Amino acid sequence: xxxxxxxxxxxxxxxxxxxxxxxxxxxxxxxxxxxxxxxxxxxxxxxxxxxxxxxxxxxxxxxxxxxxxxxxxxxxxxxxxxxxxxxxxxxxxxxxxxxxxxxxxxxxxxxxxxxxxx
Amino acid sequence: xxxxxxxxxxxxxxxxxxxxxxxxxxxxxxxxxxxxxxxxxxxxxxxxxxxxxxxxxxxxxxxxxxxxxxxxxxxxxxxxxxxxxxxxxxxxxxxxxxxxxxxxxxxxxxxxxxxxxxxxxxxxxxxxxxxxxxxxxxxxxxxxxxxxxxxxxxxxxxxxxxxxxxxxxxxxxxxxxxxxxxxxxxxxxxxxxxxxxxxxxxxxxxxxxxxxxxxxxxxxxxxxxxxxxxxxxxxxxxxxxxxxxxxxxxxxxxxxxxxxxxxxxxxxxxxxxxxxxxxxxxxxxxxxxxxxxxxxxxxxxxxxxxxxxxxxxxxxxxxxxxxxxxxxxxxxxxxxxxxxxxxxxxxxxxxxxxxxxxxxxxxxxxxxxxxxxxxxxxxxxxxxxxxxxxxxxxxxxxxxxxxxxxxxxxxxxxxxxxxxxxxxxxxxxxxxxxxxxxxxxxxxxxxxxxxxxxxxxxxxxxxxxxxxxxxxxxxxxxxxxxxxxxxxxxxxxxxxxxxxxxxxxxx
Numbered sequence: 001x002x003x004x005x006x007x008x009x010x011x012x013x014x015x016x017x018x019x020x021x022x023x024x025x026x027x028x029x030x031x032x033x034x035x036x037x038x039x040x041x042x043x044x045x046x047x048x049x050x051x052x053x054x055x056x057x058x059x060x061x062x063x064x065x066x067x068x069x070x071x072x073x074x075x076x077x078x079x080x081x082x083x084x085x086x087x088x089x090x091x092x093x094x095x096x097x098x099x100x101x102x103x104x105x106x107x108x109x110x111x112x113x114x115x116x117x118x
Numbered sequence: 119x120x121x122x123x124x125x126x127x128x129x130x131x132x133x134x135x136x137x138x139x140x141x142x143x144x145x146x147x148x149x150x151x152x153x154x155x156x157x158x159x160x161x162x163x164x165x166x167x168x169x170x171x172x173x174x175x176x177x178x179x180x181x182x183x184x185x186x187x188x189x190x191x192x193x194x195x196x197x198x199x200x201x202x203x204x205x206x207x208x209x210x211x212x213x214x215x216x217x218x219x220x221x222x223x224x225x226x227x228x229x230x231x232x233x234x235x236x237x238x239x240x241x242x243x244x245x246x247x248x249x250x251x252x253x254x255x256x257x258x259x260x261x262x263x264x265x266x267x268x269x270x271x272x273x274x275x276x277x278x279x280x281x282x283x284x285x286x287x288x289x290x291x292x293x294x295x296x297x298x299x300x301x302x303x304x305x306x307x308x309x310x311x312x313x314x315x316x317x318x319x320x321x322x323x324x325x326x327x328x329x330x331x332x333x334x335x336x337x338x339x340x341x342x343x344x345x346x347x348x349x350x351x352x353x354x355x356x357x358x359x360x361x362x363x364x365x366x367x368x369x370x371x372x373x374x375x376x377x378x379x380x381x382x383x384x385x386x387x388x389x390x391x392x393x394x395x396x397x398x399x400x401x402x403x404x405x406x407x408x409x410x411x412x413x414x415x416x417x418x419x420x421x422x423x424x425x426x427x428x429x430x431x432x433x434x435x436x437x438x439x440x441x442x443x444x445x446x447x448x449x450x451x452x453x454x455x456x457x458x459x460x461x462x463x464x465x466x467x468x469x470x471x472x473x474x475x476x477x478x479x480x481x482x483x484x485x486x487x488x489x490x491x492x493x494x495x496x497x498x499x500x501x502x503x504x505x506x507x508x509x510x511x512x513x514x515x516x517x518x519x520x521x522x523x524x525x526x527x528x529x530x531x532x533x534x535x536x537x538x539x540x541x542x543x544x545x546x547x548x549x550x551x552x553x554x555x556x557x558x559x560x561x562x563x564x565x566x567x568x569x570x571x572x573x574x575x576x577x578x579x580x581x582x583x584x585x586x587x588x589x590x591x592x593x594x595x596x597x598x599x600x601x602x603x604x605x606x607x608x609x610x611x612x613x614x615x616x617x618x619x620x621x622x623x624x625x
Contacts, residue, residue, distance in 0.1 A: 020286060025278065032285050039292045046300035068299065071248055075292055078255045082288070085262060086281055089274070092266075096274040102282070104275040 001049055005041070012038035023107065025090035025100045032086060036079040044072045122170060123179035123194045125163045126202045126239040130156065130209075134232035150217045153228035157210040160235070164203040171199040172596055176603060178245070178614055186615050187309035193245035193614060197450065197600035201242045201373060204454055205366050207582070208461055209235040211575040212359040215465055218569035220359050223268035230267070234260035234363060241370050245614060247298065248305045250374065251291050254339070258284050261367065264360045265352065276348075276355040283348050287338040294331035301325050308614040311382045311607065314390055322389050329383050333375065333394050340371025341431055343404040350412060353424035358468030361420065362461035362579075368427060369453055372434045376446060379438070381610045398439035403535045406432030410542035419467040419479035422550055423460055426504055429539045430456035436532045437519055445522035446601035451594055452515030455586055459503045459512065462579035466496050469568055469576075470554060481550060486558040489568055494555045496576060501547040503583040506540050511586035516540070518594070 012034050019031025047065030055066035090100070097104040133156035142148050171177050171194045179192040194202075212231055221227035237257025244250050262284075265277045299305055301321050302313045317325060334345070341349040349368070353361050379394040387393075409428030416422035430452070437449025467479050470493055477484030487493055499510070506512035516536060523532040586593055603609045 020282070028282055032282065032289075035286070035289045039289045039296075043292055043296040043299075046296040048300075067305075068296075071295070071299070074248075074252065078252070078288075081259065082255070082281075082285055085259065086285060089262070089266070089278060089281055093274050093278050096271050102278060104271075104278070 001051075005045060005049060009038050009042050009045070012041070023101055023103070025093060025102055028102060029083070029086055029090055033083055036075075036083065040072050040075055040079070043075055044068055120179070122163070122167055123177050123192050123243065124181070126160060126167060126206070127192075127236055127243060129160050129163060130232040130236035130239065133160075134229040134236065137229045137232070138226070146222065149228050150213075150221070153213045153232065154210070154217070156232060157206065157213050157235075160206045161203070161210055164199065164206040167194055168196070168199040168203050168596070170194075172196050172599060176609060176613060187304055187306040190249050191245035191306055191308075191614065192243045193307075194243055195600065195603045195610070196596055197373075197376075197604060198242045200450065200454070200596055200600055201369070202239050204369075204457055205235055205238045205242070208363060208366055208457060208579070211461065211465075211579050212363040214578075215362070215572050215575035216359040218571040220268075220357055223357070226263075227267060230260050230264050231359075231363060233257075234264065238366055238370055242373060245307050246305050247307060247310070247378075248295055251288070251295060254291070254370075255288065257367065257370070258288070261364065264363070265356050267360060268357050270355075272355040276352045279348050280352045283338065283345075287335050290331055291335040294328040294335065297324055297328035297331075301328070306614075307377065307381055308611040311384075311386070311611045312615065314382065314387050319389075326390055326393055329379070329390065329393050330397070332378055333397065336371045336374040336378070337401070338371070340368045340375065340435075341405075341428060342371075342435055343401050343408055346405065346408060346428055346431075349428060350416075350421055350424040353427065353464070354418070354420040358465050359575075361423075361464040365427060365457050365461040365464070368431055369434075369457055372431065372438070372449075372453065375435075375438050376449075376604060380441070380446070380604045381607075384441075384605070384607075386607050392441060395439055395441055398435055399531065402432050402435035402439050403531060404432075405429075405435060406535045406539040408432075410539040413546040414542055416546065416550075417480055419470060419481075419550055419554065420464065422546055423463040423467060425546075426463070426543060427456075427460050429543060430460065432539065433516070433519065433536055436536060437522070440523055440528055440532065442522060442524075443598075443601045443605045445519065446604060447594065447598040448515065448518035448522045450597040450600055451586075452512075452519055454593070454597075455503070455511040455515045455583060458579050458582040458586075459500055462496075462576050463500045463504060465572065465576045465579070466493065466500055469493055469572065470497070472566060474554075475562075479554070481553040483553075483557045483559045486561045487555070488562075488566075490555055492568065492573075494551070496580065497551055497555070499580050499583070501551060503580070505543040505547060507544075509584075509587060511583045511590075514587060514590055 016031045016035030016038055019027045022028055047068035053062040053064040054060050055064045057063050094100045099106055137149055142152050176195040181190040216227055234257050237253050240253035241250055244253055262281050266273050301324055302310050304310055338345045353364055383390055383393050385391055409425050409432055412425035413422055416425055434449050434453055437445045471479035473487035474484045503510035503512045506516040520533055523529045
């Protein structure tokens with residue numbers, strides 16, 4: 001289970017970082033969301049991974065750590081609010097600046113092909 | 119008053135929320151009066167808090183009355199209380215300045231400023247790393263909204279970079295917190311400092327990674343060298359009172375570096391002692407260099423002020439890199455000074471650009487300002503304070519800081535870097551002043567005169583500089599006490615964990 005979990009976090013982080021480095025706002029927002037998922041999963045695992053362990057003392061022999069769950073919940077709420085804000089901001093940037101590039105202008109590299117420019 | 123500690127956090131939040139309710143929300147003048155009233159009350163509360171924490175020692179406030187180290191702790195030591203007072207005064211000036219027009223350009227200005235103040239105060243007061251993250255998010259989301267306040271192309275563009283960078287920063291912060299909690303089993307700063315000794319050698323490496331990730335996050339907030347590119351454009355495009363308020367936000371990053379890398383990863387951390395110092399030295403020097411180059415290359419006054427903030431960040435990082443009690447005390451004095459003065463400079467830049475027509479605050483020949491003598495006088499005082507010339511507070515701050523570099527290598531690096539950056543600042547500011555005030559193309563009597571509220575706000579901020587010289591004795595006593603608490607584990611760690619000192623070995 002640990003291996004699968006670690007792979008999940010790793011793949012999500014990689015995809016997130018890759019998308020954040022794109023030059024248009026939509027992939028960047030998707031990248032931020034992916035990175036947020038990875039971070040939340042990672043934060044969750046800081047209380048150690050275990051199965052069938054409730055976060056209540058006395059009900060089971062092995063009990064889970066409730067604190068990471070509370071932290072993840074907080075992080076999810078904050079991340080959700082921030083994502084909503086950045087989506088609106090990206091749309092406003094599209095309206096104000098006339099294009100959806102993060103820098104606000106279409107890069108002027110005549111050497112690039114159309115595919116690379118995107 | 120046992121609930122005094124949480125008041126600087128709660129008061130602006132509730133004030134900001136009340137501003138949204140009908141009787142106040144309906145009219146702008148009622149909003150202004152209420153916001154000014156709230157911020158004045160906040161200044162009183164902060165003064166009381168500073169007095170209490172200085173005379174009676176560190177105040178610990180446990181939310182929900184949990185037994186430390188469990189639960190969320192608020193810690194009001196002299197350092198936190200001093201910075202809360204700084205935020206309150208700055209917030210009052212930003213609200214007062216905006217009352218004569220800037221709050222009409224968009225909605226909810228006063229609510230957002232109060233929420234920003236609340237987030238900053240929370241970040242200063244918290245004794246818990248996750249709570250620090252939450253307060254960072256509160257102040258960040260208020261700052262995102264404030265940055266686009268008033269609207270405009272430049273603001274949207276600068277805001278996109280700022281928001282995306284800070285969201286990535288928040289993710290890194292959470293990863294670091296996850297590692298620290300996984301390894302140490304606690305998020306209480308004092309408890310973490312205690313548990314570092316219990317780590318095995320492999321775990322120490324992980325915690326070191328987390329500690330340096332935290333340095334990256336705080337570096338992003340405080341705009342130290344490789345992470346500073348967002349700052350000049352963001353600060354230059356924000357409207358004046360907002361840019362002035364943002365002057366405190368880089369200081370939140372500096373404060374967090376001092377707090378985390380002195381209390382947790384300080385002298386007593388065993389193998390992990392001073393992990394940040396290795397990086398802080400070159401970063402501080404290079405930040406000073408980048409700020410100096412940026413200041414010389416600036417094409418308008420707001421951009422120049424933003425680059426002066428970079429220089430001040432570099433100077434403060436030198437204080438953090440020297441890592442002695444004396445240097446930290448000097449850095450806190452300089453921090454107070456530089457926040458007041460750079461905020462005042464942003465406000466002056468706004469007045470200048472309003473009286474120069476289309477040239478705004480760019481360094482080009484333009485028509486003469488209507489109230490040139492007044493603005494030139496304000497600019498002169500702010501510039502002298504900013505570059506650190508006697509008799510104003512910048513000189514004392516820098517002198518204290520230079521004095522605290524006692525070893526040969528530290529002295530060589532810090533003296534040459536700080537003094538050269540100061541020279542660049544003098545050149546840049548004198549060039550700015552001569553162009554703005556003396557290179558006049560025509561004399562008109564058009565343009566608005568400076569509203570009284572704006573003038574009062576600027577004079578309030580600027581007068582802090584001579585006041586800091588006149589009362590240098592008591593203020594340095596407080597900053598020294600603040601640094602002493604930070605560097606003494608008995609005060610910064612053991613005093614906050616009563617269960618550990620009464621019952622060593624288990625709880």
